[in-house]
Amino acid sequence: MATETMNVTFDADGYLADHNEWNEDLARELAREEGIEELTDMHWKVINFMRKDYIENGAVPTIRRLKKAGGIPTKELYSLFPDGPAKKAARIAGLPKPKGCV
Amino acid sequence: MAENEKIKKVSIIISKGSLEGVYPGLIMANGARMEGIETMVFFTFFGLDAIVKKRMNKLKVATVGNPAMHIPTLIGALPGMSAFATSMMKKEMEKLDIPPVDEFIEMIHDAGAKLYACKATVEMFHLAKDDFTEEVDDIINVGTFYELSAGAQIIFT
Numbered sequence: 001m002a003t004e005t006m007n008v009t010f011d012a013d014g015y016l017a018d019h020n021e022w023n024e025d026l027a028r029e030l031a032r033e034e035g036i037e038e039l040t041d042m043h044w045k046v047i048n049f050m051r052k053d054y055i056e057n058g059a060v061p062t063i064r065r066l067k068k069a070g071g072i073p074t075k076e077l078y079s080l081f082p083d084g085p086a087k088k089a090a091r092i093a094g095l096p097k098p099k100g101c102v
Numbered sequence: 103m104a105e106n107e108k109i110k111k112v113s114i115i116i117s118k119g120s121l122e123g124v125y126p127g128l129i130m131a132n133g134a135r136m137e138g139i140e141t142m143v144f145f146t147f148f149g150l151d152a153i154v155k156k157r158m159n160k161l162k163v164a165t166v167g168n169p170a171m172h173i174p175t176l177i178g179a180l181p182g183m184s185a186f187a188t189s190m191m192k193k194e195m196e197k198l199d200i201p202p203v204d205e206f207i208e209m210i211h212d213a214g215a216k217l218y219a220c221k222a223t224v225e226m227f228h229l230a231k232d233d234f235t236e237e238v239d240d241i242i243n244v245g246t247f248y249e250l251s252a253g254a255q256i257i258f259t
Contacts, residue, residue, distance in 0.1 A: 062199045064209065074212035083138030101129055102200050
Protein backbone atom coordinates (compact mmCIF):
# COMPACT_ATOMS: atom_id res chain seq x y z
CA MET A 1 0.00 0.00 0.00
CA ALA A 2 1.15 3.48 -0.85
CA THR A 3 0.54 4.61 2.72
CA GLU A 4 3.29 2.27 3.90
CA THR A 5 5.81 4.57 2.31
CA MET A 6 4.35 7.74 3.83
CA ASN A 7 6.13 7.38 7.15
CA VAL A 8 3.07 7.47 9.39
CA THR A 9 1.85 4.90 11.92
CA PHE A 10 -1.45 3.07 11.73
CA ASP A 11 -3.28 1.28 14.55
CA ALA A 12 -4.32 -2.38 14.48
CA ASP A 13 -7.52 -1.48 12.61
CA GLY A 14 -5.61 0.38 9.90
CA TYR A 15 -6.57 3.84 11.14
CA LEU A 16 -4.02 6.60 11.62
CA ALA A 17 -2.50 6.21 15.09
CA ASP A 18 -2.10 9.95 15.65
CA HIS A 19 -4.52 12.28 13.90
CA ASN A 20 -1.94 15.08 14.07
CA GLU A 21 0.12 13.22 11.45
CA TRP A 22 -2.73 13.69 8.96
CA ASN A 23 -2.43 15.91 5.91
CA GLU A 24 -4.38 16.35 2.70
CA ASP A 25 -2.00 14.27 0.59
CA LEU A 26 -2.35 11.41 3.03
CA ALA A 27 -6.14 11.77 2.81
CA ARG A 28 -5.97 11.45 -0.99
CA GLU A 29 -3.81 8.36 -0.65
CA LEU A 30 -6.13 6.77 1.94
CA ALA A 31 -9.13 7.61 -0.25
CA ARG A 32 -7.56 5.75 -3.17
CA GLU A 33 -7.06 2.74 -0.90
CA GLU A 34 -10.78 2.93 -0.08
CA GLY A 35 -11.63 3.00 -3.76
CA ILE A 36 -12.30 6.74 -4.03
CA GLU A 37 -10.18 8.01 -6.90
CA GLU A 38 -10.82 11.69 -6.45
CA LEU A 39 -11.90 13.67 -3.41
CA THR A 40 -14.51 16.25 -4.43
CA ASP A 41 -15.48 19.42 -2.54
CA MET A 42 -18.30 17.46 -0.90
CA HIS A 43 -15.83 14.79 0.29
CA TRP A 44 -13.68 17.54 1.78
CA LYS A 45 -16.69 19.07 3.49
CA VAL A 46 -17.29 15.74 5.26
CA ILE A 47 -13.62 15.20 6.08
CA ASN A 48 -13.08 18.73 7.40
CA PHE A 49 -16.24 18.64 9.50
CA MET A 50 -15.27 15.26 10.97
CA ARG A 51 -11.81 16.47 11.91
CA LYS A 52 -13.09 19.71 13.41
CA ASP A 53 -15.78 17.87 15.38
CA TYR A 54 -13.34 15.21 16.58
CA ILE A 55 -10.82 17.79 17.77
CA GLU A 56 -13.56 19.80 19.55
CA ASN A 57 -15.50 16.91 21.09
CA GLY A 58 -13.06 13.99 21.21
CA ALA A 59 -15.38 11.57 19.39
CA VAL A 60 -15.80 10.61 15.76
CA PRO A 61 -19.19 12.10 14.72
CA THR A 62 -22.05 9.71 14.00
CA ILE A 63 -23.96 9.70 10.70
CA ARG A 64 -26.77 11.50 12.52
CA ARG A 65 -24.40 14.17 13.75
CA LEU A 66 -22.90 14.58 10.29
CA LYS A 67 -26.42 15.37 9.10
CA LYS A 68 -27.62 17.53 11.98
CA ALA A 69 -24.48 19.46 12.87
CA GLY A 70 -22.49 19.05 9.66
CA GLY A 71 -25.33 19.57 7.18
CA ILE A 72 -24.43 16.45 5.21
CA PRO A 73 -27.54 14.56 4.02
CA THR A 74 -27.36 10.84 4.81
CA LYS A 75 -28.13 9.83 1.21
CA GLU A 76 -25.26 11.95 -0.04
CA LEU A 77 -22.90 10.59 2.60
CA TYR A 78 -23.59 7.05 1.42
CA SER A 79 -23.00 7.99 -2.20
CA LEU A 80 -19.77 9.83 -1.38
CA PHE A 81 -18.36 6.97 0.70
CA PRO A 82 -20.04 3.80 -0.55
CA ASP A 83 -20.01 0.55 1.47
CA GLY A 84 -19.41 1.96 4.92
CA PRO A 85 -19.50 5.77 5.06
CA ALA A 86 -18.71 6.41 8.73
CA LYS A 87 -15.71 4.09 8.84
CA LYS A 88 -14.32 5.07 5.45
CA ALA A 89 -14.69 8.79 6.03
CA ALA A 90 -13.11 8.49 9.49
CA ARG A 91 -10.15 6.57 8.09
CA ILE A 92 -9.60 9.09 5.29
CA ALA A 93 -9.91 11.93 7.82
CA GLY A 94 -7.12 10.35 9.88
CA LEU A 95 -9.41 9.60 12.83
CA PRO A 96 -9.82 6.41 14.89
CA LYS A 97 -12.35 3.73 13.94
CA PRO A 98 -15.83 4.84 15.08
CA LYS A 99 -16.87 3.04 18.27
CA GLY A 100 -20.63 3.58 18.47
CA CYS A 101 -23.43 1.40 17.12
CA VAL A 102 -25.23 4.12 15.17
CA MET B 103 -21.60 -19.74 3.53
CA ALA B 104 -17.86 -20.15 3.66
CA GLU B 105 -16.03 -19.59 6.90
CA ASN B 106 -15.11 -15.94 7.59
CA GLU B 107 -16.90 -14.82 4.45
CA LYS B 108 -18.20 -11.28 4.79
CA ILE B 109 -21.98 -10.95 5.17
CA LYS B 110 -23.29 -9.31 2.00
CA LYS B 111 -27.02 -9.11 2.57
CA VAL B 112 -29.38 -9.17 5.55
CA SER B 113 -33.12 -9.38 5.79
CA ILE B 114 -34.41 -8.21 9.16
CA ILE B 115 -37.92 -8.98 10.42
CA ILE B 116 -39.43 -6.71 13.07
CA SER B 117 -42.46 -8.42 14.59
CA LYS B 118 -42.96 -6.63 17.89
CA GLY B 119 -44.42 -3.19 18.50
CA SER B 120 -42.97 -2.17 21.85
CA LEU B 121 -40.11 0.31 21.93
CA GLU B 122 -37.68 -2.40 23.03
CA GLY B 123 -39.15 -4.70 20.39
CA VAL B 124 -38.56 -2.27 17.52
CA TYR B 125 -35.21 -0.64 18.24
CA PRO B 126 -32.92 -3.70 18.10
CA GLY B 127 -34.06 -4.41 14.54
CA LEU B 128 -33.64 -0.78 13.52
CA ILE B 129 -30.16 -0.59 15.03
CA MET B 130 -29.18 -3.85 13.31
CA ALA B 131 -30.54 -2.58 9.98
CA ASN B 132 -28.78 0.76 10.22
CA GLY B 133 -25.58 -0.93 11.39
CA ALA B 134 -25.71 -3.29 8.43
CA ARG B 135 -25.90 -0.38 5.98
CA MET B 136 -23.03 1.30 7.82
CA GLU B 137 -20.98 -1.81 7.03
CA GLY B 138 -21.96 -1.70 3.38
CA ILE B 139 -24.30 -4.68 3.72
CA GLU B 140 -27.38 -4.77 1.47
CA THR B 141 -30.34 -4.49 3.84
CA MET B 142 -34.08 -5.00 3.87
CA VAL B 143 -36.49 -4.71 6.79
CA PHE B 144 -39.83 -6.50 6.89
CA PHE B 145 -42.36 -5.18 9.41
CA THR B 146 -44.98 -7.70 10.47
CA PHE B 147 -47.70 -8.02 13.14
CA PHE B 148 -47.28 -5.38 15.84
CA GLY B 149 -43.94 -4.44 14.36
CA LEU B 150 -45.98 -2.51 11.78
CA ASP B 151 -46.52 0.21 14.38
CA ALA B 152 -42.95 1.33 13.71
CA ILE B 153 -43.94 2.46 10.21
CA VAL B 154 -47.53 3.60 10.81
CA LYS B 155 -47.37 7.40 10.72
CA LYS B 156 -49.64 8.11 13.66
CA ARG B 157 -48.10 5.43 15.89
CA MET B 158 -44.39 5.32 15.12
CA ASN B 159 -43.39 8.00 17.60
CA LYS B 160 -45.69 6.74 20.35
CA LEU B 161 -44.15 3.32 20.93
CA LYS B 162 -43.90 2.36 24.58
CA VAL B 163 -41.63 0.18 26.69
CA ALA B 164 -43.50 -2.87 28.04
CA THR B 165 -43.19 -2.75 31.83
CA VAL B 166 -45.29 -5.85 32.46
CA GLY B 167 -44.15 -9.41 31.85
CA ASN B 168 -40.54 -8.39 31.38
CA PRO B 169 -38.34 -9.75 34.20
CA ALA B 170 -35.33 -7.81 32.90
CA MET B 171 -37.09 -4.55 33.81
CA HIS B 172 -36.34 -5.52 37.44
CA ILE B 173 -39.64 -4.18 38.72
CA PRO B 174 -42.46 -6.40 39.99
CA THR B 175 -45.22 -7.02 37.45
CA LEU B 176 -47.86 -5.40 39.67
CA ILE B 177 -45.78 -2.22 39.98
CA GLY B 178 -45.15 -2.26 36.25
CA ALA B 179 -48.91 -2.32 35.72
CA LEU B 180 -49.49 0.94 37.61
CA PRO B 181 -50.70 3.86 35.49
CA GLY B 182 -47.82 5.89 34.08
CA MET B 183 -45.13 3.25 34.60
CA SER B 184 -44.81 2.44 30.92
CA ALA B 185 -44.71 6.14 30.00
CA PHE B 186 -42.07 6.71 32.67
CA ALA B 187 -39.88 3.82 31.52
CA THR B 188 -40.31 4.93 27.91
CA SER B 189 -39.22 8.46 28.65
CA MET B 190 -36.18 7.23 30.60
CA MET B 191 -35.14 4.92 27.80
CA LYS B 192 -35.60 7.60 25.14
CA LYS B 193 -33.36 9.96 27.13
CA GLU B 194 -30.64 7.33 27.36
CA MET B 195 -30.91 6.60 23.64
CA GLU B 196 -30.68 10.29 22.76
CA LYS B 197 -27.39 10.42 24.69
CA LEU B 198 -26.07 7.70 22.39
CA ASP B 199 -27.32 9.63 19.35
CA ILE B 200 -29.95 6.98 18.60
CA PRO B 201 -32.78 8.88 16.87
CA PRO B 202 -36.56 8.77 17.49
CA VAL B 203 -38.36 6.15 15.39
CA ASP B 204 -39.48 8.44 12.53
CA GLU B 205 -36.02 9.94 12.13
CA PHE B 206 -34.39 6.51 12.40
CA ILE B 207 -36.66 5.09 9.68
CA GLU B 208 -35.78 8.04 7.43
CA MET B 209 -32.07 7.54 8.17
CA ILE B 210 -32.21 3.81 7.38
CA HIS B 211 -34.14 4.54 4.18
CA ASP B 212 -31.66 7.25 3.15
CA ALA B 213 -28.87 4.77 3.87
CA GLY B 214 -30.30 2.64 1.09
CA ALA B 215 -32.18 -0.07 3.00
CA LYS B 216 -35.51 -1.29 1.63
CA LEU B 217 -38.52 -1.20 3.97
CA TYR B 218 -41.53 -3.47 3.53
CA ALA B 219 -44.85 -3.97 5.30
CA CYS B 220 -46.34 -7.45 5.64
CA LYS B 221 -49.46 -7.80 3.49
CA ALA B 222 -51.26 -10.27 5.75
CA THR B 223 -50.92 -7.95 8.76
CA VAL B 224 -51.88 -4.88 6.74
CA GLU B 225 -55.12 -6.65 5.79
CA MET B 226 -55.69 -8.03 9.27
CA PHE B 227 -55.35 -4.56 10.85
CA HIS B 228 -57.32 -2.90 8.00
CA LEU B 229 -54.47 -0.58 7.11
CA ALA B 230 -53.79 1.08 3.75
CA LYS B 231 -50.69 2.46 2.00
CA ASP B 232 -51.61 5.97 3.22
CA ASP B 233 -51.28 4.89 6.84
CA PHE B 234 -47.58 4.25 6.37
CA THR B 235 -44.67 6.61 6.42
CA GLU B 236 -43.45 7.49 2.91
CA GLU B 237 -40.15 5.64 3.37
CA VAL B 238 -41.97 2.30 3.09
CA ASP B 239 -41.14 0.83 -0.31
CA ASP B 240 -44.01 -1.61 -0.63
CA ILE B 241 -46.55 -3.91 0.98
CA ILE B 242 -45.49 -7.46 0.18
CA ASN B 243 -46.58 -11.02 0.94
CA VAL B 244 -44.42 -13.70 2.51
CA GLY B 245 -43.54 -15.24 -0.84
CA THR B 246 -42.17 -11.96 -2.11
CA PHE B 247 -40.33 -11.48 1.17
CA TYR B 248 -38.45 -14.74 0.57
CA GLU B 249 -37.81 -13.90 -3.09
CA LEU B 250 -36.34 -10.52 -2.14
CA SER B 251 -34.33 -12.16 0.64
CA ALA B 252 -32.49 -14.43 -1.79
CA GLY B 253 -28.90 -14.78 -0.65
CA ALA B 254 -29.56 -12.89 2.60
CA GLN B 255 -29.11 -13.81 6.23
CA ILE B 256 -32.59 -13.60 7.75
CA ILE B 257 -32.80 -12.10 11.24
CA PHE B 258 -36.05 -12.35 13.18
CA THR B 259 -36.68 -9.88 15.98
